[in-house]
Amino acid sequence: MTATVVKEASPPALGAVERARTIAVLFAFPALLLLGALVVYPVLFSIGRSFFDASGTRFVGGDNYTEMFRDPATLKAVRNTAIWVVVAPALLTGLGLILAVLVEKVRWATAFKLLLFMPMAVSFLAAGIIFRLAYDEDPDKGVLNAAVVSVHDAFKGTSQYPTARAREGFGITKGTDGSYRTNKAVSPGSSVALGLVGVAPKDLPGGAEPAYAAASRKAAADEVRGVVYLDFTPGGGGKQGQVDRRESGLPQMKVEAVGDDGRTATTTTSSDGSFAFKGLDSGSYTVKLPASNFAQPYDGVSWLGPALVTPAIIGAYLWIWTGFAMVLIGAGLATLPRDALEAARMDGANEWQIFRRITVPLLAPVLTVVFVTLVINVMKVFDLVYIIAPGPVQEDATVLATQMWLVSFGGGNNQGLGSALGVLLLLLVVPAMVFNVRRFRRSQR
Amino acid sequence: MNAVRRTLSSGLVQAFLVLVGLVWLTPLAGLFLSSLRSSQDSASSGWWTAFTSPGQLSFDNYSALLKNAGMTQAFWNTVLISVPATFLVVVLAALAGYAFAWLDFPGREGVFLVVVALLVVPVQIGLLPVAKLFGELGLFGTIPGVVLFHVAYGLPFAVFLLRNYFAEMPKEMLEAARMDGGSEWRIFTRLVLPVGRPAIASLAIFQFLWVWNDMLVALLFADSSSQPLTVQLQSQIRQFGSNIDVLAPGAFVSLIVPLVVFFAFQRHFVQGVMAGSVK
Structure with missing residues (x-):
């Protein structure tokens, strides 16, 4: 080591300067070689390649770029990417801001931040599978539709017999609104039997009992009574249009008695399918089974259908990135001057005014950084779309990155157009590139 | 009130x-x-x-997964890709970061500005040309090919982060070491690396997760024998619904490693992700 010291001490030391340079280059060389060969060269190559046709033999000028906006599939990708860029970063920044402000008010802020940040560790592939499960259209399997359907049913109620219908020609006709009514008018003192079919025995509500006994009960002078029953004898036998011994009543069926004057009485069948309208004035009535008994069950929302697939995937993206926005904005919040907030509070400003007039304006630089970062990331979204959109809907959900993949490798095999799409992706991030370089140069001064 | x-x-x-x-x-x-x-x-x-x-x-699905040769192979491939890709990025970026921060060579400022510009270059633009290049070099479809691609696209951020961190070191510290006659290599290993440990930890965690979670790069550059878990799982996504007993535990295995890293190194993780979000 002494030799080096002597060498460096000698004044002109031209050799030493060169030696130091060589060492410097040796340090930087491996990284620069890889960057040059696998990043810089490919960028230049792609730009050049984008001016050639699919096979790469013929120069086509800007054709690939005009094709991009003419081909419906790529145009769809451009549009969807635009939707992503407009919607996702704004939602994320807003959500992140709200949560960052609110979480400051609770004691378990750290745990909450940890929980929301956690999806950042999860791959887009795993997140994709997670949300394919959650978005499943069948409310018995997808948790989201299960929630939607139970909320819907809590407000609207469910129908018991979506599949039931009346046999033709046995005294009951179907109305245009889906209800069933007796053909002949009935008057108090008589009873009716309304036979339906189309209900599988396993779909009968629990506790349904045979209707036979109830069917033969006599009506009092001021009442209309009857049964609604399943006109089907399990195992065969039994006569159509007649209540046979083993035929079941249909419980919980809504029944209406509509008088000539339009007055309506309503009741619900009991476990053996029987019902009775008591204390009716004399006159003639029609017995009616309203359509609500037969309404099709509400199936929830088709999340991954063509119409909603992009919002649905953006939803999954929110799950992943909200924590990021919240934590970054939270870090900004922590640097806000406490006394400005305190002073405003002393002056009697309420929380909303403080938020609007002080917090948000002071946070503006942080919000911009979060927003810009998200825009850059959103433009490159690939895996989530690729995984969540089911095969047939893939083309409705496609974005630039997936389209670039499809065109270049996934069957399209048009590497000219593929390169042009890659260059478009690059051009979209050029503003960010300029921003980074400028910011760095300023920091060096 | x-x-x-x-x-x-x-x-x-x-x-x-x-x-x-x-x-x-x-x-x-x-x-x-x-x-x-x-x-x-x-x-x-x-x-x-x-x-x-x-x-x-x-846990039947998990024991079935253990017996599934394709899945276990894919899991090891994920490890064999992520670990070297992380290690190489850290080493190469630390070397280059030190050179950019403290060693003098012609064009240093200009080259570093190019590195800064490369920060946001999307991976997509490299796929096609590098695939051709790897095809000629025999790297296409191999684990080293996937690793090299990840290293190259991890480098701009890694060099940027470490150069900036190293540049904050006090000048006197380095000059004293040089006066003591330490070679640059010795200074690098004995002084710069230990001082830079927090930044290196954040970088390593960020890069590891990035590579572990990648699907796109491996989808193109890995063949069926070198494909990681993400690619193996996505190849079964078309039968979604009938194979949840394979997809769900597979996805859970693929995300449990990042989750463990996340909970074990919360602070470095958050810092790494925050810093790396410029990518």
């Missing part, structure tokens, strides 16, 4: 945040419970039925 309102509103805030937390937890819980159910159960009912009939839960 004010106090009442304040307690009330703080109660509302707590309730709202608990709700948000539940919404965030539910998808993950859904995946985990689904991974413990048989394919028949998954085909006929939702995972939440496990709360009322826990008998349907078992």
